[in-house]
Amino acid sequence: MSFIRTMIVNGVLALVAATAAQAQQRPPIGLYGSPPDAMIFYVAHGAAGACGPGCSDWIAAEGTVQWDSYKRLIAILDRQAGHKLPLVIHSWGGSNLNVAVSMGRILRDRGLDATAGATEVEACAGKPEADCFALKRPGGPLDAKVSLPDPACDFACVLMLAGGVHRSLPQGATVVLAGRSIRNRRAPNVAPEQRESLTAIFGEQYRKYLHEMGVEPELVDIIDAIGEGGRPVVMPPSDWARLHIVTSP
Template identity: 30%
Template sequence: MQAKPASRPGAPARPSGDGAAAISFALVKGAPDACGPGCDSWIAAEGKIDNSAAARFRKFMKQIGDRKLPIYFNSPGGNLEQALAIGNILREKKASVRVGRTTLQECGLEPQEGEACTRLKQSGRELHGDVWTRGAICNSACPYLILGASSREIAPDVTLAVHSPRVILNFTGGVPSRELRAQAMQRAMERSDKMVLGYMARLGADPGLLTVARSVPFEGMRILTREEIARFALDRRDRVESSWMFEAAARGIVYKTILSRQDGETSFRTMRLQLVCFDQDRFELDVERNAPTGLGGAGLVLASGNAKLNFLWPPRRSGDRETWGVFLNAGQIRALAAAPLVEFGDAGANAARPKLGPFPVASDGLQSALKRLADTCPPSKAVAQPPGAAVPRTQGSSPQAAAQPAP
């Protein structure tokens, strides 16, 4: 009896992954700055890494020529050998890689993952759309291919996850014994590990990523922490900031996520910003962050150009997190969007003037996100108020603060 193990490591563990379409590569054009400052075009790589993915990717890259475009992967994983081959192509091309999901305008009301939209993605046409990070995934074999890129940017609101490879064994000459099957499985896993370790050695990558993956059965999935993403060099940045994005949920929101750590710190801190509207002239900005220590009675200040606004103290607290809120009118919102960045800082409650900390927040994406938010806002309601009065709250909104000039 002859055993012929045929490995197919890295297929996705989630049920939705097994039915995913084969990975497609499409050239997409969006609005100005859709993929970052000065970037309006990108390559969308969407779907499961199948047995011919690397050949199709090489052909696609040859077709687009010397254009240096970021590549956004959104994949549940798939064939490990093909993922490593794609990683080698990325290295050859000195590519810039990110994780994000692309929505195409040409799909209209069709589901983005439906058959009609998938055919569009595989058509080779230049398409039009938007790219999003929240909800995007790069799982199973996908993180390995990311390592091949010269530039790797992993947004703070995407998911990277790993697990042990899946190995399929084919035997000829009869039914193998349990012992023979176990031996064949062990050899196949050793071959898979050797292949990945050789790839990582050529890239100078940390083999700890494979150690983490092998600690999780194929049926499970281990989501990588931000600390692991940095340690395994998937993205070494100590500050990671998403663009401002609009989401049409039950209530339209504009949001942004920032992860950061200071020199010498091992853990990242998370700041989430969320903007909602009550009408065309009344907006609320909420800031959720780790509660700072040693700042008894401190408040939060926002500065944009010559304008400074105080978030009214105290914030809402939940465990080691705190949420601050401030009201803004339409003019203040427009000024916020027009500034290249704003600053947040802590201020002592009894200070004559607040001392801003060096915490700049970029405004990229804010103008287009605000335009989409404004389209969902009801008309303004004129409300007579004395100067300096707090903007009245809408029922159900969070009890936070009105916009107040900083002293």
């Protein structure tokens, strides 16, 4: 069991959200071995109210939450010299839920707000994905606007969003919860008994985290009821408020 716990701490074994992949993958953000579509972060600037009432500057978070995504979040926050810009989340792919929790805790520790949305950079218009990625990678600031997230806000998105001091979702947004599964980035298979044990352990960790963030742990029950490979559940806006996924205006 100590070996399993060590692997959990190191992020080798993780629960992964099952969700639709982005149609076009970006180049890897890192060097050899870096996964494609890993989440990147950059500062964006738009018109007044672009990211909410009184908000024109934000940090865009887009891509798949990978094992090292929290390091990039810390790096861009450290570069803001105390400016508390809200995080606009656009996640997709099989995200690492444990790391999503870590990033939510970072947001709460820094006292930041969070919402979901797709950041559309003006300079990317008409450019291929690789060229747009090259514009974003240095970290901005870039002129942009926020549109509805596509794919929808998934469980990884919700876990990150939960860390926001103030949490919001734009009108017309969709929250879709799907099943979760155990993945090991260093080996192709996880034994069934280990998978069952870790799923339960991680589930309790997520319940504790959501409770601490002021979100109803019932979210994890919904995920568990779906099961791996089950039909995704679309959450109505009435549940966003009931479960405190969003905070009062």
